[in-house]
Amino acid sequence: MKIAVVGTGYVGLVSGTCFAETGHHVICVDNDNSKVEKLKGGELTIYEPGLDTVFLRNTKEERLSFTTDLEGAVKASDVIFLALPTPPGEDGSADLSYVLGVAEQIGHIIDKDEYKVLVDKSTVPVGTAEKVHAVVAKNCKGAFDVVSNPEFLREGVAVDDFLRPDRVVIGTSSERAKETMQRLYEPFVRQGNPIYFMDERSAEMTKYAANSYLATRITFMNEIANLCEKVGANVDNVRIGMGSDGRIGKRFLFSGVGYGGSCFPKDVQALFKTAKEHNYDFKLLDSVMGVNGAQKFKLAEKMSAYFDGDLKGKKIAIWGLAFKPNTDDIREAPAIYTIRELLKAGAEVYAYDPEAMENMKEIFGDQVTFVEHRYDALKDVDALGIVTEWNLFRTPDFNYMGELMKDKVIFDGRNLYNTKDMKELGFYYNSIGRTTIY
Ligand SMILES: NC(=O)c1ccc[n+]([C@@H]2O[C@H](COP(=O)([O-])OP(=O)(O)OC[C@H]3O[C@@H](n4cnc5c(N)ncnc54)[C@H](O)[C@@H]3O)[C@@H](O)[C@H]2O)c1
């Protein structure tokens, strides 16, 4: 099949590359010329483990190409995926201007005697498939269907998630489009995972419900952790005890410094807004947003309390800037909130991340000292804050760290270390939902 993917960001680039990997011909379209030029030159524009191999193979074998020419790509394709941004608008609802803007252009392009399937891959509010349909229909001379196909990949493991999805959700009321989507996804679900066909509105809602549920689950654990600190329980033990109940499950129960990323924060907000528009007060989501907003300041608050509210002139190292490990993405990263608070209080910040430093430099510039190696951040610092659980931080040389640091003080927002070990090593060690070690 011939496929166009409009929007070549995290979702578009991964989806396009993975569709090419199953033998389809894919043209990725983006209106960012510099991005397209880089990709044409064989250079990836995002850090995503495993993507380089698949990307190089498929570009070399000419199944995957890049362009800024939307018209040419649409003309050459049977199926057109929209993997465009849906950022929060001023009132918190999803901004559909990218999706509807491109849909309108596509309407002008589809000619008589042509049939195209337009697929919403972006995360879009309930009712968007109908809006896209209306916008395309305004100018379209040919035939088309609009399908809702939300994407569930996680950054950092996106290629694997795409090639081996837990499930594929397709919202469509057209038999013709259903057949096309079935053929397209067949290779990804051969290992037995299902494709669920449903109506467009349910597919759109499924995406928001999944993300909001996961965000709620994490938030619940963050509140349990906060309470554990007060009552002297250990949230890691609690997590293991809870998670081994088959009804609860082990995954997505890790407490920390709040959820971040380009999806959970905006999608919870957008679902809350959808509820409001339908006169439904989704109180649970309101609490989730409030609790998560506060949790992102947790590490900075702990540090401030340790230094009796006076961080002025204190040297603080930060390990981890990306919103999660194995990505360079810093959208809504807890590290941004932590560093902002530290700088506001007059601290000097020395930061290290294996992949996200370039992106973070765009926010903080020379307000923060970015270092080449993790240990370079530690020279003479009063404390270290750990914000992202990169594997690289899991088993460091604690003795060497102790020699480098002015004081052996660690604030760990991801519970990477065993509290008993830290006691033996002589660190002050303050983590999330566990007793602080002096
Ligand atoms: N990032 C994720 O992990 C993830 C996972 C599932 C779903 N989603 C959803 O997928 C959508 C895309 O997310 P993303 O993270 O890939 O975004 P992104 O910002 O990484 O990529 C979007 C791309 O669209 C391009 N673009 C913008 N306007 C355009 C236009 N008019 N024509 C062509 N290209 C244009 C941008 O230049 C950019 O490259 C969002 O709705 C998001 O919520 C994201």
Ligand SMILES: O=c1ccn([C@@H]2O[C@H](COP(=O)(O)OP(=O)(O)O[C@H]3O[C@H](CO)[C@@H](O)[C@H](O)[C@H]3O)[C@@H](O)[C@H]2O)c(=O)[nH]1
């Ligand atoms: O137990 C956990 C798991 C995650 N997180 C945090 O939650 C956020 C999101 O993590 P994750 O879900 O792994 O990353 P994303 O790439 O944002 O993926 C989410 O958002 C995507 C975009 O919609 C969806 O496609 C995915 O299914 C959904 O997991 C990050 O800040 C994590 O640190 C925790 O604090 N504790």
